[in-house]
Amino acid sequence: MNVLSIAFGAQMTFRSVHRANAQRAINLESDAEGDPLFLRSVARVMQVLNAFNDAHRPLTLSEIATAARIDRSAAQRIVHTLRKLGYIARDDDDRGYMLGLRVLDLTLDFMRLNPLVKRASPILLELRRRVSERVDLSLFDDTRVLYAMRMPSKREAFHATLPGHSVPVYCSSGGVAILARLDDEQARDIVARSDRTPFTAFTMREVEEVMQAVEETRRKGFACLTNQIMNEEVAIGVAITAHDGRPLAAIHIAGSLLEWSKEEFVANFSGLVMEAADAIGS
Amino acid sequence: MNVLSIAFGAQMTFRSVHRANAQRAINLESDAEGDPLFLRSVARVMQVLNAFNDAHRPLTLSEIATAARIDRSAAQRIVHTLRKLGYIARDDDDRGYMLGLRVLDLTLDFMRLNPLVKRASPILLELRRRVSERVDLSLFDDTRVLYAMRMPSKREAFHATLPGHSVPVYCSSGGVAILARLDDEQARDIVARSDRTPFTAFTMREVEEVMQAVEETRRKGFACLTNQIMNEEVAIGVAITAHDGRPLAAIHIAGSLLEWSKEEFVANFSGLVMEAADAIGS
DNA sequence: TATGACTATATCGTTGAGCGATACAGGATA
DNA sequence: TATCCTGTATCGCTCAACGATATAGTCATA
Structure with missing residues (x-):
């Protein structure tokens, strides 16, 4: 089973194609501007989940904070909560954060509905x-x-x-x-x-x-x-x-x-x- | 192309197997209990996204509120915000809410990482x-x-x-x-x-x-x-x-x-x- | 094995974001 | 027409969350 060559090929294709997946960044200020129903707290949560979009490996808390453009304290609390709920998980070797299994529940619900x-x-x-x-x-x-x-x-x-x-x-x-x-x-x-x-x-x-x-x-x-x-x-x-x-x-x-x-x-x-x-x- | 019979078969299997996908409900009070880092606002957002878990068609605002166990006002604001961000979308015929396309971005990020x-x-x-x-x-x-x-x-x-x-x-x-x-x-x-x-x-x-x-x-x-x-x-x-x-x-x-x-x-x-x-x- | 630079985690007083009660318009059903 | 459901909009009060700060653990590197 020639695993390496296959893995390599897959990786290459993946990189070149991923570009299109870059998402429009959430801009807290401009989105909230003059919209009394817009909850900044909700946007912050999604910014944290989005932080993984341009990552290519599990992230540390500070990296999440930077990517989500919030301070470390906010990131700490949001990540802590999302982790408790299963939407963020630690790497198998406890080296960093990544998205958790429950994300796949959303995937299925999206497809189903x-x-x-x-x-x-x-x-x-x-x-x-x-x-x-x-x-x-x-x-x-x-x-x-x-x-x-x-x-x-x-x-x-x-x-x-x-x-x-x-x-x-x-x-x-x-x-x-x-x-x-x-x-x-x-x-x-x-x-x-x-x-x-x-x-x-x-x-x-x-x-x-x-x-x-x-x-x-x-x-x-x-x-x-x-x-x-x-x-x-x-x-x-x-x-x-x-x-x-x-x-x-x-x-x-x-x-x-x-x-x-x-x-x-x-x-x-x-x-x-x-x-x-x-x-x-x- | 015998579409109906296939669609029917698929539907049946789907129903019988979906049971295992029921998620543990998020319990705001007990999860927040004595955890100063737990953000209720974050949990509420995820409760809303989870509302679709036991749905089998697009939901109305009130249905979301009920399923997420929050009041209509809160649901309104959270749904409004998630919609603006693309995580919730209206049905193609504007008849109800469902999960939005950006959920699939999370899916891919989960898989990638x-x-x-x-x-x-x-x-x-x-x-x-x-x-x-x-x-x-x-x-x-x-x-x-x-x-x-x-x-x-x-x-x-x-x-x-x-x-x-x-x-x-x-x-x-x-x-x-x-x-x-x-x-x-x-x-x-x-x-x-x-x-x-x-x-x-x-x-x-x-x-x-x-x-x-x-x-x-x-x-x-x-x-x-x-x-x-x-x-x-x-x-x-x-x-x-x-x-x-x-x-x-x-x-x-x-x-x-x-x-x-x-x-x-x-x-x-x-x-x-x-x-x-x-x-x-x- | 000490040093420094990272990590994650914990604490706490202040304040403004969001709560939730309420009101209103449009569409469907009977 | 009346009723009940949608979605949407408004607005003062208050407590949840902010963010500055402190601590402990982990990993390189000298």
């Missing part, structure tokens, strides 16, 4: 049964799409299956399919505000390049992008909308250009993805 | 490559084990892949493997405190029955249980321990008795699982 995930799950599963490519559901969140479910093909690295993983809207097939359901102004604004550091040599760089893909998606009903996030990746995305037409999410099928030409991939799968998106319905 | 998950991932992946049965990693949490990663076999229903899903320690193969690493007193205590409502006609009911399986596990180095959570399921579990021998987690391989006899399953896989657990190491 999200109507979109509920409706999409059986259909995605059926889709996955029919094709042996990767199938996923991603949720729209401003400049990023966030993977809620991912059913990997056998050759995929593990971490890709983690819910919560996200990629920029502008260079993912599902993202572009979502942009195509917005008006040009909104779409352009999202692309413009995105961090457009390229993932590969082929990642789109210009706003207008993206808008062209959006235009094409509107005509065809699906988006098909290649080599955007990873080399040799080809993906087809179709948007899922609310009753009023707002795009909420997208489903994708992703495969490898080593196995398929773009044309073959489209010919084989675009119909299926659209059919599935339709079944999940508005 | 958890040393056990980090170490186990590539090995689980390799294991999954070698066998075509379901492979998973579950984390020990008092009377339950909580699935952190699950790599399903093709025939599995979707929701089974959700992290956060949990089952009782006493009747899961990984759980019994974990119990085997505790002393009898601790193990017996956990089993005794567990809700032992049976899942199938074969689910173990008596404490001593479980302790016998624990004893056998100590001799063999792995636990193999059948028909405990689901009918026709056979699973092998091996514990993963910390440096000091404390059990932290377990990995499993699970298959179907329609394909394997228990003896065949053990002969084929017990070695592999033990090898993998060893590689993840203490």
Whole structure:
């Protein structure tokens, strides 16, 4: 079992892709400004839980305080309480703090209650049964799409299956399919505000390049992008909308250009993805 | 695409298994009692996020208040703030509250930072490559084990892949493997405190029955249980321990008795699982 | 093995953030 | 139409939490 090489490969991919997961920082002052219902104490709690977002190892109390932009005393009390409740835990070797098991309870509750995930799950599963490519559901969140479910093909690295993983809207097939359901102004604004550091040599760089893909998606009903996030990746995305037409999410099928030409991939799968998106319905 | 029948099946299984996910309620008064570092405000926030635990649809403000055992005013302010921060969202049709997308950021951070998950991932992946049965990693949490990663076999229903899903320690193969690493007193205590409502006609009911399986596990180095959570399921579990021998987690391989006899399953896989657990190491 | 720089943990008097009672508007149900 | 539920908004009082400070344990390094 050649563990090291696999671990290394996984780690690399992970680093390069994590960028999109950087969250908007909570700004206590500006958020609380003129909002009598905004509780600073609540925001502080979430700032502490968020402190782990840009960490790559368990944190000390001071590190948490710095990341959450509160003083050590406040951090001490909040961490103490969250620990008692199971949302923060000490490292197995008692070397630092990390998120606790109960975070996963929230994850499950999110999934269980999200109507979109509920409706999409059986259909995605059926889709996955029919094709042996990767199938996923991603949720729209401003400049990023966030993977809620991912059913990997056998050759995929593990971490890709983690819910919560996200990629920029502008260079993912599902993202572009979502942009195509917005008006040009909104779409352009999202692309413009995105961090457009390229993932590969082929990642789109210009706003207008993206808008062209959006235009094409509107005509065809699906988006098909290649080599955007990873080399040799080809993906087809179709948007899922609310009753009023707002795009909420997208489903994708992703495969490898080593196995398929773009044309073959489209010919084989675009119909299926659209059919599935339709079944999940508005 | 026979969507309905699949959706129905998934729903059924889900209901029957969700029981183990009921969390210990947060008791503000008793937790705060004589602990000057315990912040009631923090606990209230988590009570609100927990309110969704026993919900099966989006909640109204009053329902949240009731579930979180706080008054409507407090719920209003906390929900308002959490919404502004993205941890709570309204239903797509604006009919109720549910958990927001940012919960998934916490999920990913948990997974990313958890040393056990980090170490186990590539090995689980390799294991999954070698066998075509379901492979998973579950984390020990008092009377339950909580699935952190699950790599399903093709025939599995979707929701089974959700992290956060949990089952009782006493009747899961990984759980019994974990119990085997505790002393009898601790193990017996956990089993005794567990809700032992049976899942199938074969689910173990008596404490001593479980302790016998624990004893056998100590001799063999792995636990193999059948028909405990689901009918026709056979699973092998091996514990993963910390440096000091404390059990932290377990990995499993699970298959179907329609394909394997228990003896065949053990002969084929017990070695592999033990090898993998060893590689993840203490 | 002393030094210094970290950790986590504990204490306590002061004060303003948040409590909670109350009021109001819109939508659904009967 | 009346009732009951939503979500939302307002405002003085008060006690929970703040944050400065002190202590003890742990780990390098000299």
